[in-house]
Amino acid sequence: MSQIGSFALLLALGLSAYSFLAGLLALFRKDAASARLGETARRAGIATFAAVLLAAIVLVVSAFSDDFSIAYIFHHSNRDLPAAYKFAVLWSGQEGSLLFWSLLLAGYGFVLRLRYKTDQRLFAHASVVIASVQVFFLLILNFAAHPFAIMQGGVPPDGSGLNPLLQYPEMVIHPPMLYLGYVGFTVPFAFALGALIMKYPGEKWIHITRRWTMVTWCFLTIGVFLGAHWAYAVLGWGGYWGWDPVENASLMPWLTGTAFLHSVMMQEKRGMLKVWNMALIFATFLLSMLGTFLTRSGVISSVHAFAQSSIGSWFLVFIALTLAVCTYFLVVNRSHLKSEHKLEALVSRESSFLFNNLLLLTLCFTILWGTFFPILSEFVQGHKVTVGPPFFNRVAVPVALLLLLLTAIGPLLAWRKTSLESLKRNFLYPAIGALSIGGMMILFGVRPWEDPSYFYATMAAVLSALVMFTVISEFLRGGRVIAGKTQQSLFSAMLQLCHRNTRRYGGYIVHFGVALVVIGILGTPFNKEVEKEMGFGDKISIGPYTLVCQSYTQDDNPNYGNEWAIINVFRGGKQITTMYPERRFYKASQQPQTLPRIYPSFREDLFLVNDVYLVYEGKNETTGRPIIKAHLNPLVPWIWIGLIIMVFGTIVALVPNAVAVQVAATTPVRAPAHVGAGD
């Protein structure tokens, strides 16, 4: 099996190298043979996908057939590993995840090369760029991190098992989502670089890649949030975001990708920010590579970095080369990227996009700076310093709040110029609503002046409410106009409004989701935790809840042995649920693992929902009594609901616009009213 896999990888390298070199030659040769050469390059690119797919299938089959002669399978699987995790072995270790990266890239390239007739020359350029990235990954796979390396000294009877932290259902979908996001940004990057190299006229490359970018952004969003949820549900410290370098690495391309999704509208609508958009998509791709580098190189320690090796230098060289190529073409062809229009007013949609980009980029820089400062410090001072959550919370939170304010105001601004009168008209009621939310918080006992974290929480609540009220008012305003003209209900009018300009209103739904996510985060300063040794019948009181230990029980299966605490949860004297925090001991890897249990109190609280979060921490070595740690995390469930709404908004934005519906009227109408015409 391993020989088939190795051969497939070598073949894939040869094919992608041919696709790159022949494609490059075809682009620069002007003779008649260049078209045929280009076609062979395209077909080689398609064949690369088949070869990489074969290699990936071989690795998965090896995992399922417990082929421990392959070192990768030995280190990341064992005979009793459940089937879903055996499938996930493909991306559970370094070599496999690089193969998975390569597979996804080949898959994207496959689709792109099949659709080449849209614009043959632009697609040929993009295909060459994708082939070059493919060559890089296949070089690593063949020469630095070979997934089919053979075990030395005989075949062991069983594998050493998958890391217990990775044996969680979300880990089957979190890495693919994140990788679909990381790898997906290669496509808009390839088109952007291709368009820049060939001085492609107009904005067509943006129209071609718009959906790619949105889908990719959506995958990355899901990946980032699933990572946060995994940390929350598995690591057992009661939090979901620890500003860990690998978490930061996934957030950075998300921030620049978000900035690109916004600023690209300026190029589409007004022919502005052309250089900036190029730079943004280049940065997004490079940051995606940096994320993979951080996860895989071990240059910075992280709870998420499950592999450490010497491939970091490969990535550094590749990142430096890519940066040099991008900078070169950006400088040489900058005259091609001149802006077509000028900005007419400071209070306009254009300037709001500029400031939106500035804040997103500042956030990205802050995170990049904080992530790499330990290395810089070691270089300058001779010793490392830690840049942890206190730094990021203090520096990034104020910028994020400003961004939230802009998210609320931006959609109310018109293209070119906004009169203060219209701004006041559209902004008044949402602002009153948001301020009253702040007032209510103070009324219910939140004292923003007592602690900076309370101040930030109050500000975040006010600004999130502002974003939500703004979005609702936009829907209501547009819906009323359509309802008035078409005599339909307000709800169906709003649906129609959304369908007329899916991108704009889908974007608003995403903003609404973001506001919900912020609401989920702002509960952090009000978290409570209690740790106690709990015997039978012992109680813990936390917030309005009383936790009573009913019993402990044990179980065993071929993969792990485990122990559960059975905790009854009471509120107001009434039992509302029973929770089973768990401790496992994995047999193959000989590693213990805690699995917290989480109860979101939707049935009792609805809006001010809490997570009751229980961790069975093990037994006190001195007394032998079990220790239970209880957390009460207010509002956290809104984060995950916010994610669902963000994804829904992105899907809405991907739906093609409906043709503007003719207004039914007794008098002839010269032209249909275009509602929601501007993004």
Next chain:
Amino acid sequence: MWEQVTEMKSSISFRADSVSCGGTGSCVGTGALARPSRVQLGTCRRPQQLWIRSSRWLQAAALTIAVIVCMGAGDDSARFKDLGHRMMCACGCSQILLECNHVGCTYSDKMRDQLQAALDKGNNDDLILQGFVQDYGPTVIAAPTATGFNRVAWIMPFAALAFGITFVVYVVRSWKNRPTPALADGITIRRGNEDELDEFRRKARKETDL
């Protein structure tokens, strides 16, 4: 600690009460530090009154802040939580000390006990943090300190934001001042004044109803 608070309170009260000013314009000093001279008493006018009043408010505010700060500092469990969140677990798990709960951690319990012991001894925050740095190295502090080269860590993000704002403002201004491009066939567009443009916009919005 409570003794320190009481001492601080009394010292601030003394300063706050040191000058009292009646509504008639005459000032009476009661404390040695702020006792006004005869000349000052004779020339006490409205601006001076205002100054004294505002300084009393400032002193009262300072007193309140000091009391709040010292009360917070006096609460050992709050200090334990605060300091425990300013340090990392030294086992290499990259987690905040009070949030490290990974199975088999040989450091976090020991470090928490050490923190509690230092608090019980009455050490101040700086001394406690210094002690941990000596024991576990500088990486035990969860964020760069505001000293030496570490200051750069705090300054750079805000410097980047300031630079970015300046750059955006520059770009916006230069775009605004850019001349209107002529059309290909040589026709130039009269831009019109702001009132005319506003009128156009009003009409356009009315027609599109949004």
